[in-house]
Amino acid sequence: MSMDAELFPRGRTVVAPGAVHLPDWLDAGRQRRLLQACRDWARPPAGLRTVHTPGGGTMTARQVCLGWHWYPYGYARTVVDGDGSPVKPFPDRLAGLAREAVTDALGAEALAAGASAAYDIALINFYDGDARMGMHRDSDESCDAPVVSLSLGDTCVFRFGNTETRTRPYTDVELRSGDLFVFGGPSRLAYHGVPKVYAGTAPPELGLTGRLNLTLRAGGFPPGAAP
Numbered sequence: 152m153s154m155d156a157e158l159f160p161r162g163r164t165v166v167a168p169g170a171v172h173l174p175d176w177l178d179a180g181r182q183r184r185l186l187q188a189c190r191d192w193a194r195p196p197a198g199l200r201t202v203h204t205p206g207g208g209t210m211t212a213r214q215v216c217l218g219w220h221w222y223p224y225g226y227a228r229t230v231v232d233g234d235g236s237p238v239k240p241f242p243d244r245l246a247g248l249a250r251e252a253v254t255d256a257l258g259a260e261a262l263a264a265g266a267s268a269a270y271d272i273a274l275i276n277f278y279d280g281d282a283r284m285g286m287h288r289d290s291d292e293s294c295d296a297p298v299v300s301l302s303l304g305d306t307c308v309f310r311f312g313n314t315e316t317r318t319r320p321y322t323d324v325e326l327r328s329g330d331l332f333v334f335g336g337p338s339r340l341a342y343h344g345v346p347k348v349y350a351g352t353a354p355p356e357l358g359l360t361g362r363l364n365l366t367l368r369a370g371g372f373p374p375g376a377a378p
């Protein structure tokens with residue numbers, strides 16, 4: 152444990168209105184089970200893929216989706232920018248995890264307010280090497296339910312900004328393995344990104360080289376239909 156960690160134990164932090172960081176939310180056992188599930192989801196068909204943006208860019212974090220397939224910039228039921236396979240189903244247990252996360256981070260009222268919003272999308276990002284993610288908003292959903300973010304493996308700098316610009320003001324938060332970050336309400340459409348991942352900082356007992364992030368979202372799309 153670093154001296155900083157001893158002097159300043161990590162606690163719940165409200166980073167912006169509706170944006171809350173809960174350190175160490177997943178215990179070691181839940182992290183291990185979630186990692187194992189991610190390894191299964193990453194397999195083809197509809198497995199981990201490299202994402203290309205319409206402007207000719209390549210995202211350095213590779214991605215796999217559950218429930219709905221995200222591509223720049225929309226959602227589909229099949230991997231329209233990859234192998235064309237149907238997206239893997241979104242498991243009920245992730246919906247339960249999302250509800251638990253929102254309740255712990257923002258209170259039961261936040262969940263009740265978004266009660267019509269069923270969590271039905273997971274985007275799983277894998278960061279290795281020099282992977283990072285530029286500042287962006289999660290704005291392709293038709294629903295304002297909070298976004299739930301879970302981190303596994305290496306520690307990163309998560310930059311949480313404002314709803315107006317990609318630039319300052321923003322707050323840099325260190326996300327470690329097991330941490331939960333939820334952003335909803337006035338922060339739902341805030342710009343955010345991952346400027347840095349600290350290689351080799353994952354808990355050794357987890358057995359992951361690199362970083363995984365799961366974001367759980369509610370699409371709000373008509374059942375069965377492509378939006």
Ligand SMILES: O=C(O)CCC(=O)C(=O)O
Binds near residue numbers: 309345
């Ligand atoms: O990896 C992270 O912590 C952020 C992921 C993210 O911003 C996204 O999937 O939209």
